[in-house]
Amino acid sequence: MAPSASPTEGSPEWAAKWLGDPERNRDASKVVGRYAQLAIVQSGGRQGDTALCDAEWAKITPAQKVMVDRQGFDEGCRIAV
Incomplete structure (x- = not known):
């Protein structure tokens, strides 16, 4: 029996666990946005940059x-820290 792959925290598939609960889905989506912000910063971009988040x-x-x-x-990605 092959192990099943679980969605990685911060992925859209991980956020989908909360599709039936709008508040939790929004909170999970903030985490997806924070991971996107991390990718922006790691590539040399500026935190909270609206164009880069888009x-x-x-x-x-x-x-x-x-x-x-x-x-x-957007709430997760566009936060300038």
């Missing part, structure tokens, strides 16, 4: 966008 959102497939709350994603 570019990270554009990388998410349409099927994944169904699982992620955009407002939650």
